[in-house]
Amino acid sequence: MQMHDLPDARGHFGPYGGVFVAETLMAALDELRREYEAARSDPDFQAEFHHELRHYVGRPSPIYHARRWSEKLGGAQIYLKREDLNHTGAHKINNTIGQALLARRMGKKRVIAETGAGQHGVASATVAARYGMECVVYMGAEDIKRQSPNVYRMKLLGATVVGVESGSKTLKDALNEAMRDWVTNVESTFYILGTAAGPHPYPMLVRDFQCVIGEECKAQMNEMLGRQPDAVIACVGGGSNAIGIFHPYIPVEGVRLIGVEAGGEGVASGRHAAPLSAGTPGVLHGFRSYLMQDANGQIIETHSVSAGLDYPGVGPEHSWLKDSGRAEYVAINDDEALRAFHDLCRFEGIIPALESSHALAHAAKIAPTLDKDRILLVNLSGRGDKDINTVARLSGIEL
Amino acid sequence: MSRIAATFAALKAAHRKALIPFITAGDPDPGQTVPLMHALVAGGADIIELGVPFSDPMADGPTIQRASERALKHGVGLRDVLAMTAEFRKTNSATPVVLMGYANPIEAMGWEAFCAAARDAGVDGVLTVDYPPEEAADFAVRCAAAGLDNIYLLAPTTPPARVAAITRQACGFVYYVSLKGVTGAANLDLAEVAERVGMIRAEAGLPVGVGFGIRDAETARQVAAVADAVVIGSRIVQEIEQSTDAARLDNVRLFLAGVRAALDA
Numbered sequence: 001m002q003m004h005d006l007p008d009a010r011g012h013f014g015p016y017g018g019v020f021v022a023e024t025l026m027a028a029l030d031e032l033r034r035e036y037e038a039a040r041s042d043p044d045f046q047a048e049f050h051h052e053l054r055h056y057v058g059r060p061s062p063i064y065h066a067r068r069w070s071e072k073l074g075g076a077q078i079y080l081k082r083e084d085l086n087h088t089g090a091h092k093i094n095n096t097i098g099q100a101l102l103a104r105r106m107g108k109k110r111v112i113a114e115t116g117a118g119q120h121g122v123a124s125a126t127v128a129a130r131y132g133m134e135c136v137v138y139m140g141a142e143d144i145k146r147q148s149p150n151v152y153r154m155k156l157l158g159a160t161v162v163g164v165e166s167g168s169k170t171l172k173d174a175l176n177e178a179m180r181d182w183v184t185n186v187e188s189t190f191y192i193l194g195t196a197a198g199p200h201p202y203p204m205l206v207r208d209f210q211c212v213i214g215e216e217c218k219a220q221m222n223e224m225l226g227r228q229p230d231a232v233i234a235c236v237g238g239g240s241n242a243i244g245i246f247h248p249y250i251p252v253e254g255v256r257l258i259g260v261e262a263g264g265e266g267v268a269s270g271r272h273a274a275p276l277s278a279g280t281p282g283v284l285h286g287f288r289s290y291l292m293q294d295a296n297g298q299i300i301e302t303h304s305v306s307a308g309l310d311y312p313g314v315g316p317e318h319s320w321l322k323d324s325g326r327a328e329y330v331a332i333n334d335d336e337a338l339r340a341f342h343d344l345c346r347f348e349g350i351i352p353a354l355e356s357s358h359a360l361a362h363a364a365k366i367a368p369t370l371d372k373d374r375i376l377l378v379n380l381s382g383r384g385d386k387d388i389n390t391v392a393r394l395s396g397i398e399l
Numbered sequence: 400m401s402r403i404a405a406t407f408a409a410l411k412a413a414h415r416k417a418l419i420p421f422i423t424a425g426d427p428d429p430g431q432t433v434p435l436m437h438a439l440v441a442g443g444a445d446i447i448e449l450g451v452p453f454s455d456p457m458a459d460g461p462t463i464q465r466a467s468e469r470a471l472k473h474g475v476g477l478r479d480v481l482a483m484t485a486e487f488r489k490t491n492s493a494t495p496v497v498l499m500g501y502a503n504p505i506e507a508m509g510w511e512a513f514c515a516a517a518r519d520a521g522v523d524g525v526l527t528v529d530y531p532p533e534e535a536a537d538f539a540v541r542c543a544a545a546g547l548d549n550i551y552l553l554a555p556t557t558p559p560a561r562v563a564a565i566t567r568q569a570c571g572f573v574y575y576v577s578l579k580g581v582t583g584a585a586n587l588d589l590a591e592v593a594e595r596v597g598m599i600r601a602e603a604g605l606p607v608g609v610g611f612g613i614r615d616a617e618t619a620r621q622v623a624a625v626a627d628a629v630v631i632g633s634r635i636v637q638e639i640e641q642s643t644d645a646a647r648l649d650n651v652r653l654f655l656a657g658v659r660a661a662l663d664a
Contacts, residue, residue, distance in 0.1 A: 021457075022552065022576075023556075024458075024576055027556040027558060028556065167455065167468070176456070180460075184579055280507075295476075297476070297477065297506060297507030299454040300454075
């Protein structure tokens with residue numbers, strides 16, 4: 001089996017992935033797997049998905065040469081895949097459209113989602129409105145406080161936002177609560193999972209829906225430059241934007257794949273969200289992967305300036321790509337990400353999401369070490385409008 | 400014969416049903432767990448389900464989530480739970496103890512180390528909510544080698560062919576989750592439970608326990624009429640949560656004794 005043919009029939013990427021859920025959900029996941037397999041090879045489903053991506057999301061998203069920034073850095077040329085230009089402002093919508101079409105195909109009228117920063121919640125509320133479905137979004141009580149504009153966006157779109165008070169009151173607890181809802185309403189409800197994680201088939205189907213990013217890149221790079229990049233760089237929280245741009249490149253020789261985790265206050269400080277850089281394998285949220293955990297196997301709290309990367313696990317395919325050596329994973333600290341955020345604003349007139357700023361920061365770190373004819377392709381996974389309050393606060397400014 | 404099998408055999412001979420209370424180890428603090436286990440036995444427990452605290456208890460409702468959080472505040476981990484079981488075994492060698500929890504604490508300890516330590520501590524069975532049989536085959540082999548019964552869940556959503564496949568691999572007893580939902584939920588449908596449990600018992604060749612959402616003696620009696628064992632968790636945890644330190648052991652024992660009386664009536 002080729003590395004890019006994974007997962008196997010039961011959702012395993014080597015030792016990672018799988019289906020680690022309570023028995024009550026097994027039948028629902030089995031049904032989802034069967035339905036997705038049928039949809040995957042159904043030309044009508046694929047045609048509708050791509051029609052929606054073109055006419056509703058605005059795809060293909062362009063690739064943009066960040067010329068001034070590259071010149072300032074004085075090394076490799078940096079190209080940006082502009083997922084920030086998608087409807088709703090990030091790559092998340094690629095996945096929620098795919099899953100909403102799947103929900104409709106399965107006759108489910110109610111969708112639920114978890115959200116951290118609120119981007120996936122907004123993307124879920126958006127497609128629920130688009131297809132006329134009831135939508136409930138679970139969000140940690142702490143995150144609701146930090147991300148009030150997105151909470152209001154979801155409400156404008158007709159979704160119900162439920163605050164989660166258990167555990168650390170953040171993304172992982174929202175995911176727990178969404179699973180609890182699903183187990184209770186399993187017959188009527190479709191769970192739109194936001195990243196390439198969770199029990200099989202989610203890591204596979206989220207990846208497949210996000211692969212439009214990397215497929216477009218391959219064609220666009222060939223068209224623009226007649227060649228593929230030397231490295232593809234993407235930020236990794238759960239890892240959906242990264243796997244979406246990496247996966248089509250797995251069989252392409254000579255292209256380095258670099259995932260950038262949230263280093264928070266520094267990996268050595270312990271206050272970070274970098275399970276691939278500093279975690280160990282374990283089982284959480286229905287799958288086996290690298291996790292941030294203590295010696296007792298309890299999940300530990302994560303820290304990052306970027307709420308979208310603030311997750312203690314990572315999609316199982318990334319764990320596999322790390323162990324196999326096909327991708328490399330690094331961590332970028334809060335301050336480095338913020339510097340890249342400001343640089344992109346000033347040199348290119350683009351306000352990037354704080355998540356994507358981690359990938360930008362790593363590109364900025366390695367570009368000066370490379371010749372000027374080298375090409376780095378960065379997935380600019382989202383726009384930063386949602387982050388201006390956070391950035392202002394860190395600069396001591398009250399908006 | 401395992402301690403669990405012996406317990407069910409003795410109950411069957413006496414035409415009685417098993418009462419299986421659940422508590423979370425370390426709730427409300429580590430020092431109270433072993434005394435609470437003895438109080439459960441005094442109240443009529445046949446088997447004790449001892450919850451292993453976990454930071455992300457996806458299958459549990461708010462009551463047991465809070466119990467986990469209280470135990471975690473005291474840093475209670477799987478090794479501590481095994482030490483509590485060993486302490487309990489010093490004065491009770493008859494009542495089976497089943498650990499109930501999530502995969503990751505076991506993953507962190509390692510399967511070999513966990514199975515050996517659990518056996519040495521006097522644990523009889525392991526119920527891991529997020530180890531379905533597809534992912535647990537190798538773990539089950541190690542459990543069996545250590546003399547531990549690996550106990551599987553069945554749910555209202557489990558299709559008949561899968562019920563058959565799981566019961567073939569099961570040992571000790573099978574645990575039927577009586578509702579679609581989390582522990583402590585309030586949507587129990589007795590008629591559906593009776594129908595499904597009847598089907599499972601015909602298939603299983605093993606005792607069938609029923610749990611999730613059983614909150615009072617009367618419901619327990621009705622469930623016991625169709626099952627071999629009744630599991631009560633959230634309702635006991637609630638008793639632990641709401642009792643003063645002075646009254647806790649008595650309250651838990653008396654609550655369970657009330658259920659016991661209803662089962663034996």
